[in-house]
Amino acid sequence: MEKFKILVVDDEQDFLETILKRLKARKIEVTGMESGYKALEFVDTHDVDVIILDVKMPGMDGIETLREIKKKKPLAEVIMLTGHASVESGIQGMQLGAFDYVMKPVALDELLEKVRQAYDRKVIQEGKA
Amino acid sequence: MEAQQYKKLWWDIILATLSFAVVPLFILGGVIYHQFSVSYTAKIKDNMKTLAENRAGSVDLFLDERISQLTGLAHTHSLEQLKDEDYLNKVFNIIQTRSKSFLDLGVIDEEGNHLAYVGPYYNLLKKVNYHGEKWFHEVMATGVYVSDVFLGFRKIPHFIIAVMVREKKKIWILRATIDSDIIDNIVRAAWIDKKGDAFLVNRENILQTTPRFGGKVMEPPKAPDFAAATGTSVEELDFRGETLLYATSIIKLKKWVLVIREDPTEQLTPLLQARFLAVLISLGGVVLIIIGAYFTTRAMMKELMRMEQKKAASDEVAMQSSKMAALGKMAAGIAHEINNPLAVIGEKAGWMKDLLGMEDMDGSENFQELLDAVNKIEYHVVRAKTVTHRLLGFARRMEPLTERVNINTVLDESIDFLENEARYRNIDIQTNYAPDLPLTTTDQSQLQQVFLNIINNAIDAIGKEGEININTRPIKQTNRISIEISDNGPGMPKEVLQKIFDPFFTTKEVGKGTGLGLSISYSIIEKLGGKIMVASEEGQGTTFTIYLPVR
Numbered sequence: 001m002e003k004f005k006i007l008v009v010d011d012e013q014d015f016l017e018t019i020l021k022r023l024k025a026r027k028i029e030v031t032g033m034e035s036g037y038k039a040l041e042f043v044d045t046h047d048v049d050v051i052i053l054d055v056k057m058p059g060m061d062g063i064e065t066l067r068e069i070k071k072k073k074p075l076a077e078v079i080m081l082t083g084h085a086s087v088e089s090g091i092q093g094m095q096l097g098a099f100d101y102v103m104k105p106v107a108l109d110e111l112l113e114k115v116r117q118a119y120d121r122k123v124i125q126e127g128k129a
Numbered sequence: 130m131e132a133q134q135y136k137k138l139w140w141d142i143i144l145a146t147l148s149f150a151v152v153p154l155f156i157l158g159g160v161i162y163h164q165f166s167v168s169y170t171a172k173i174k175d176n177m178k179t180l181a182e183n184r185a186g187s188v189d190l191f192l193d194e195r196i197s198q199l200t201g202l203a204h205t206h207s208l209e210q211l212k213d214e215d216y217l218n219k220v221f222n223i224i225q226t227r228s229k230s231f232l233d234l235g236v237i238d239e240e241g242n243h244l245a246y247v248g249p250y251y252n253l254l255k256k257v258n259y260h261g262e263k264w265f266h267e268v269m270a271t272g273v274y275v276s277d278v279f280l281g282f283r284k285i286p287h288f289i290i291a292v293m294v295r296e297k298k299k300i301w302i303l304r305a306t307i308d309s310d311i312i313d314n315i316v317r318a319a320w321i322d323k324k325g326d327a328f329l330v331n332r333e334n335i336l337q338t339t340p341r342f343g344g345k346v347m348e349p350p351k352a353p354d355f356a357a358a359t360g361t362s363v364e365e366l367d368f369r370g371e372t373l374l375y376a377t378s379i380i381k382l383k384k385w386v387l388v389i390r391e392d393p394t395e396q397l398t399p400l401l402q403a404r405f406l407a408v409l410i411s412l413g414g415v416v417l418i419i420i421g422a423y424f425t426t427r428a429m430m431k432e433l434m435r436m437e438q439k440k441a442a443s444d445e446v447a448m449q450s451s452k453m454a455a456l457g458k459m460a461a462g463i464a465h466e467i468n469n470p471l472a473v474i475g476e477k478a479g480w481m482k483d484l485l486g487m488e489d490m491d492g493s494e495n496f497q498e499l500l501d502a503v504n505k506i507e508y509h510v511v512r513a514k515t516v517t518h519r520l521l522g523f524a525r526r527m528e529p530l531t532e533r534v535n536i537n538t539v540l541d542e543s544i545d546f547l548e549n550e551a552r553y554r555n556i557d558i559q560t561n562y563a564p565d566l567p568l569t570t571t572d573q574s575q576l577q578q579v580f581l582n583i584i585n586n587a588i589d590a591i592g593k594e595g596e597i598n599i600n601t602r603p604i605k606q607t608n609r610i611s612i613e614i615s616d617n618g619p620g621m622p623k624e625v626l627q628k629i630f631d632p633f634f635t636t637k638e639v640g641k642g643t644g645l646g647l648s649i650s651y652s653i654i655e656k657l658g659g660k661i662m663v664a665s666e667e668g669q670g671t672t673f674t675i676y677l678p679v680r
Contacts, residue, residue, distance in 0.1 A: 012469055018476035025483050056465075083468045105472035105514050107507075108479050 004049040004119040006030040009039040009065065010081065011057040022108055036060030040068050048076055050118045052111070053098075055082045055089045063089055063096065070097050075125055077118035081106070139430050146422040151415055158411040162404055169400045170393075174363040177376035177389055180319050182361055184327065185378035185387045187315045192382045195230065195290050195307055196273060203294045203303040211236045211303070214245045221247040232287060232306040239300040241265055248306065259304075268293050268302055275383050278309050278337045278346055286346040288337075309346070313338045316387065324392040329385045332356050337385055350388070358386045365393065456632050457652060464517040471513055478506040520632075520645065534573045536601055536610055536677065537562040543580035544599070547588060554593050558584075561600035566610060569679045571657050576677075579650040579661075583614050583673050586646065589637065590618035590671060608679050609659075615672035621665040629663055 006028060010016045016032045023030040031046070033039040037060055039051070051069060055062035066078055080093040080101035093101055099118040102111060202220065211217050221234045233248020241260025248254070259265045268274035268291040276288045291304040312329065316338045319327035328344075329337035334356035336346050343351035353368050358377040366375050376389040394401070482503045485496065493499075544558055551558055587597045595617050602611045621629070621636075628634045630651040635644035654661040658678045665671040 012473060014473045015469070015476055018473070018480045022476065022480050022483055025480075025487065083465055083472060103518055104468045105475040105510055107475070107511075 004029070004115065005047060006115060007033065007039060007042060007046075007048045007051045009033045009036065009051065009057070009062075010054040011035060012054070019108070023112075026112075036062070036065035036068070039065055040072070043069055043072055043076070048073070049122055050099075050115045051076055051078045052115070053078050053080055053093075055080055055093065055101075063093060066093055066096050066098055075122055077122045079111075079114050079118055135430060135434065138433075139426055142426045142429065143422050146426065147415075147418060150418045150422070154411055154414050154418070158407045162407045165403055166400055169397065169403075173391075173393070173397065174374070174376075177374060177391060178361055178363050178378075180321070181363075181376040181378035181387055181389045184316060184319045184389070185361075185380050187318075188312055188329070188380050188385075188387065189382055191230075191311065191315060192275060192290075192380070195305070196275070196292070196382070198224065198228070199290055199292050199303055199305055200273070203292050208236070208244075208294070208296050208299060208301050212244050214247065217245045218247045230307050230311045232308050234306075235304045237265075237291075237302040237304055239269070239302075244301070264289065264291060265302075268304075269300075277331045277335070277383075280347065281306075286339075309338065317341075319387075319389050321391065322395050324395050326390040327388065328352075329380065329387055330356060331383075331385050352388060352390060355386045355388050452631075456648070460520040460632060464520040467513065468517050471510055471517065475507065475510040475514075478503050478510065482507070532570065532573055533568045534571050534576065535566070535568055536576070536612060537566055539573055539576050540580055540599055540601070540612070543577050543584060546581060547584050551588055551597070554588060554591070556588055556591055556593075556595050556597060558597045558599065561598065563601050563603055566601050566603055567679045569610060569677055571677060572653075575653045575657065579653050579675070580612075580614075582646040582650045583675075587614060587616035587618065587671070591616050592618070603679070604676075607676075610677045610679055612675040612677070613672060614675075615670055617670040620667040620669050620671055622667055626663060626665055630661075 006023065008016060008019055008023075008030060010019075010032070011034050013034065016034060020030055020032045031042060031048075033042055036057060039053075040060075042048075043051075053062045053066060053069075057065075060068075062080060066080070069076060069078060074097075077099040078093070078097070080089070080098045081104060082089060082101055083104040091101070099121060100114055102114060202224070206220070211220070217234060217236065221231065224231055224234070233246065233250065233254070235243055235248070235254070236245040237259055238244050241258045241262070243255055243257060243259075246255050264274050264276050272293045274289075274291045276290075278286045278288045281287060286309045287306050288309055289304055289306050291302050293300060293302050316327045316329055319325070320341050324342075326341040328340035328350055330350055331337055334349050334354045336344050336348055336350050339346050340350055340352075351369075353366050353375065355375070355377050358379065361376070361378045363374065363376045365372060372393065374391045374393050376391075378387045378389075379385075380387060482500070485500055485503065540560065540562070544560070548558070584597065584599075591597070597614065597616045600613050602613070603609075604611055625636060630647050631644075632648040633644040634648075651661055654675055654677075658680075660676040662674045662676075663671065664674070
């Protein structure tokens with residue numbers, strides 16, 4: 001049982017649903033949201049350690065969402081997930097305070113490794129704070 | 130441009146040059162010749178006119194002198210004196226000593242009888258009575274008479290001068306025969322050049338002197354009829370198919386007409402020479418212009434072709450980069466469209482694998498088959514992912530990182546990566562770095578990717594046993610660095626060389642290369658402001674040259 005709480009934000013239903021199932025199967029506390037708005041609402045009411053955020057979404061895109069999340073929860077770590085040529089967006093995301101960016105498709109174990117690192121950083125940041 | 134088009138353009142330029150240069154030349158030549166011809170012809174006509182006037186004047190002078198002589202003789206002597214033939218003979222001899230032009234001298238009374246005669250035809254003429262002769266009446270009427278040339282009793286051309294004298298109540302006539310040879314001689318002086326002619330005609334157009342060509346005294350001349358001429362004139366006239374110059378002048382004392390004829394071709398020889406010279410100079414000019422036009426246009430065409438080639442080369446470069454940009458966009462689009470479903474497939478396969486591990490399915494007879502299938506799916510998702518990720522790498526448009534980089538060091542690091550592989554294949558990597566290579570601001574890791582790509586390709590190309598040479602060199606003039614990576618592998622044919630930077634073009638076996646390495650390298654170098662070039666010769670090897678700006 002990992003001690004961190006994850007929020008996955010992706011508009012691709014099939015992807016979101018499956019990754020949630022797989023993470024839950026690994027006994028990880030995880031929630032899925034299919035849009036930036038919903039993610040922001042969720043963040044308002046719930047504690048989240050690491051957010052996995054798709055860059056390209058209809059409506060509010062990942063960069064926008066990241067900016068808002070960082071306003072609300074500066075300490076929450078965000079991993080950007082990019083599916084296309086938006087490496088720039090990934091980089092931009094990192095400039096906006098994202099922990100890292102990962103290109104789709106990504107092996108779950110790899111992603112989890114990043115999540116763990118992000119959580120570790122969050123813990124350190126909180127310790128400082 | 131096609132060779133044929135060049136040739137046509139060449140001809141066009143030559144023809145235009147020629148027409149613009151040759152036409153004025155000919156016009157100039159023509160005008161100058163025409164002016165020269167006009168003034169020269171005028172001068173010749175002037176000369177002829179002067180000559181005609183001069184000769185006519187001489188004839189006039191001669192006649193005038195003879196008349197004066199005769200008149201003087203008549204008035205200084207009485208009829209009584211001159212009737213005495215001995216005395217007349219004495220006087221004739223005195224005259225003869227001064228001028229041989231008098232052939233005889235006669236004194237005639239008003240009845241026409243010869244009172245006295247001195248001369249060679251004494252017996253023949255002494256008894257002649259002139260009363261019926263036309264000249265006798267003329268002299269009686271006008272006092273002085275000059276005859277036309279006639280043959281008379283002597284049958285040789287001569288003419289007479291007669292003066293009438295009134296002495297008290299007697300009228301007598303002093304008559305002299307003049308040798309027309311003398312007038313002939315005066316006129317003959319105008320026979321100039323080889324074809325020039327001069328003669329006298331009377332008012333009946335009968336020759337009074339012997340012309341040089343054609344005709345005899347007392348016959349009509351073989352020339353146009355000038356009997357009616359009234360003054361001095363020069364004309365060019367056509368006579369029996371011959372165009373000749375004729376000058377006429379009037380002998381005042383006798384109303385004879387002096388005709389001078391000249392062949393214009395002879396007179397105009399200097400003009401013809403001038404024409405010949407003008408034509409020669411013009412032709413020389415034309416030849417010079419043609420040669421000049423030929424060489425200048427040839428030089429021009431060469432320059433044009435060189436520029437055209439240069440332009441074609443730069444067009445090719447521009448085309449290559451726009452091709453890369455377009456392909457990059459397309460590749461990014463494709464990668465994006467594939468990555469998302471690929472992510473779903475990957476996740477689904479992962480979930481299936483998770484499930485296979487969770488459930489107690491060990492017993493199931495197809496458990497192993499399912500697990501294998503899921504593993505294969507994952508494996509191929511990863512394989513597809515590498516392709517799409519490389520595509521995205523190729524399409525990457527992010528600003529390169531900028532750091533101060535020593536290219537030699539980057540090359541050394543790249544070689545370190547591949548050294549084991551090279552050693553294993555017995556390939557010797559030789560480096561020849563410029564020690565004074567300037568640092569440049571660029572993206573080290575991207576550059577490394579390029580170097581790794583090219584060196585790796587070189588190793589693959591050689592296969593086994595060979596040599597790779599890497600050298601660096603600063604180019605001060607253009608403020609660039611050149612990096613040369615050459616191998617002694619098998620080289621490439623032209624067709625391959627043309628496509629070498631195209632994405633997905635590979636000569637490696639399926640699964641070994643993505644065909645993206647060099648196209649990514651190309652776009653990286655472009656983004657870093659440099660240039661990458663390749664030269665290859667089959668059987669000789671391949672050389673990649675990278676130029677990077679120093680900044």
